Amino acid sequence: MPRAPKWVFDTLDFFMSKLPHVEVVKAEYLSKTLKLIRIKGDFNDLALPVGAFFDIRVTDTDARRYTISGVDAEQNTLDLIAHIHGSGCGSDYIDALKEGDEMILNKPRTDQKYYEQTAEKTIFFGDETSLALACSFLPVIKNTGQYFHFIFELEEINHDIPRLLGFEDYSVYPKKGLFQNQEWLKESDLFKNIEWDDAYFVLTGNVKSVQTFRKTIKALFNVKTKGHGFWLEGKKGL
Ligand SMILES: Cc1cc2nc3c(=O)[nH]c(=O)nc-3n(C[C@H](O)[C@H](O)[C@H](O)COP(=O)(O)OP(=O)(O)OC[C@H]3O[C@@H](n4cnc5c(N)ncnc54)[C@H](O)[C@@H]3O)c2cc1C
Structure with missing residues (x-):
């Protein structure tokens, strides 16, 4: 609420x-x-x-x-x-x-499942609002043999933040609507560098980016996704 x-x-x-x-x-x-x-x-x-x-x-x-x-x-x-x-x-x-x-804080909520223990490959997508969630995966990455790759769309001033936060396997893209453009997504180097089939995708951040990214990968690959839009232009609170 x-x-x-x-x-x-x-x-x-x-x-x-x-x-x-x-x-x-x-x-x-x-x-x-x-x-x-x-x-x-x-x-x-x-x-x-x-x-x-x-x-x-x-x-x-x-x-x-x-x-x-x-x-x-x-x-x-x-x-x-x-x-x-x-x-x-x-x-x-x-x-x-x-x-x-x-x-003044209530107990944290834990009703969203972002981490899939059985997934060999997890691909995470998000923006500035998703960095905290991405960080909460870091202990898991350290303690399991699972493969993780992080894709961030970030304002230019934040392009170095994932490195500062301790991420190693990640890519950063400028935050200018690329992930809301299906044509760009299909042609992008994203799909050339990683083996996507059977991957588990956690898609977060901007609602429109999440929706477009999800639609594109579902059409191209056999993947499982968890999508959770964190904010939407013009909408207060989500
Ligand atoms: C489960 C969950 C976890 C989240 N965790 C985090 C987190 O760890 N860190 C974090 O920063 N955010 C997080 N968010 C997103 C955050 O709750 C939203 O961005 C929220 O809308 C911010 O509230 P606000 O009062 O600042 O803006 P609102 O009053 O909600 O919105 C006012 C205006 O600002 C715009 N707006 C809202 N957020 C953004 C944004 N990020 N960038 C640009 N414009 C924006 C809206 O579109 C609207 O036009 C999370 C969201 C969810 C659902």
Whole structure:
């Protein structure tokens, strides 16, 4: 529920248990439009599979989704990576967060399955909003023999961010609607460099990119997909 009257959120908040005392211990810009938030609290009892995310109440009447990108069990910290796009209350809320701020958080949600244990090959696609989800795969990559490749469409200022975040097997494309263009996709080098048949695709980020990419690969290859659009031009909250 991205938007609701204040009394609805107040009532839900009254009945839903909150994570005790969560504090921002790091608030760092990775670039002009990407911000890492590290929060400290008692997260020991939480199950945090790949892609666990928070529904954060960012104003009296709005909640927005942000994925847990990393967990440090020893330090009891969780990381979030947010796209600061400047056009919404979620982006503004994260932009304003600073060290020492307290955050009121419900338990993270774990109802989306992004990681497929049986897949030999996983191809991940997304944009700035997907970087946190992509990062949540990193421990899996380290601990399994599965093949992973990450495809990002990113603003130019963020082209080096995947490397900084620790990705090795990835490709970056400019964020200028390429993945919304079926003709470009069919002709692109994407389909020449990787063996796609039988791969499992996790497609996230811009809704139109997800839809077009999914349609194209389904028409060309025998693949399984998990598509989850994270935002849509002109639509508030998703
Ligand atoms: C399961 C899930 C997990 C998510 N995890 C993350 C995450 O870890 N990090 C993250 O940054 N985002 C994440 N998102 C996406 C984020 O919740 C949306 O981008 C959300 O719309 C941001 O809210 P807002 O209030 O800033 O903008 P809104 O009020 O929702 O939208 C206002 C305007 O801004 C536009 N807009 C929204 N998002 C973007 C964007 N990224 N770029 C450009 N324009 C935009 C909208 O189209 C609209 O026109 C996730 C979404 C889902 C569903």
